[in-house]
Amino acid sequence: MFGQGLLKGLGITFQRLRRPTETQLYPYQQPVLPATSRMFLAMYHDEAGVPACKACMTCQTGCPDHVIRIEKDTENPKVPLSFTVNSGRCTFCGICVELCPFSALHFTGDFERATYLKSDLIYKLVDGSRATGEGEGERHGR
Ligand code: SF4
Ligand code: SF4
Numbered sequence: 001m002f003g004q005g006l007l008k009g010l011g012i013t014f015q016r017l018r019r020p021t022e023t024q025l026y027p028y029q030q031p032v033l034p035a036t037s038r039m040f041l042a043m044y045h046d047e048a049g050v051p052a053c054k055a056c057m058t059c060q061t062g063c064p065d066h067v068i069r070i071e072k073d074t075e076n077p078k079v080p081l082s083f084t085v086n087s088g089r090c091t092f093c094g095i096c097v098e099l100c101p102f103s104a105l106h107f108t109g110d111f112e113r114a115t116y117l118k119s120d121l122i123y124k125l126v127d128g129s130r131a132t133g134e135g136e137g138e139r140h141g142r
Pocket of ligand 1: 041062063064065066067068089090091092093094095096097
């Protein structure tokens with residue numbers, strides 16, 4: 001029938017009008033993101049501030065986009081001296097999180113880190129012997 005598609009489309013439109021709105025007034029209203037959101041990579045560390053990373057290099061090797069750069073402590077090869085993330089190159093595939101045998105990595109829900117400078121997207125999760133960045137505290141589901 002001529003116009004059948006149009007009527008069907010209008011029917012869907014009017015059905016949708018009766019439902020509550022799903023639009024959020026960001027930035028006045030903060031969105032509630034799913035727990036599985038992948039924004040910025042972060043590392044867990046224990047109560048004493050020791051990073052969960054054991055410098056096994058699995059994530060660095062497995063990352064298809066060469067996002068992660070790890071420097072080992074020469075005196076203790078199981079300790080990362082620095083752990084650098086170039087999030088500007090990250091495709092948020094999650095492979096690094098999945099590969100880590102120590103469950104040291106996770107993604108945060110922090111999405112408000114837009115910048116004009118690429119260099120601002122490079123950050124350290126371990127700097128010296130300290131853990132930095134988000135993700136401090138308890139581990140939770142990946
Ligand atoms: S999420 Fe994917 S691209 Fe990003 S650092 Fe991990 S492995 Fe690399
Ligand atoms: S896979 Fe895990 S333990 Fe190994 S270097 Fe990466 S974060 Fe550290």
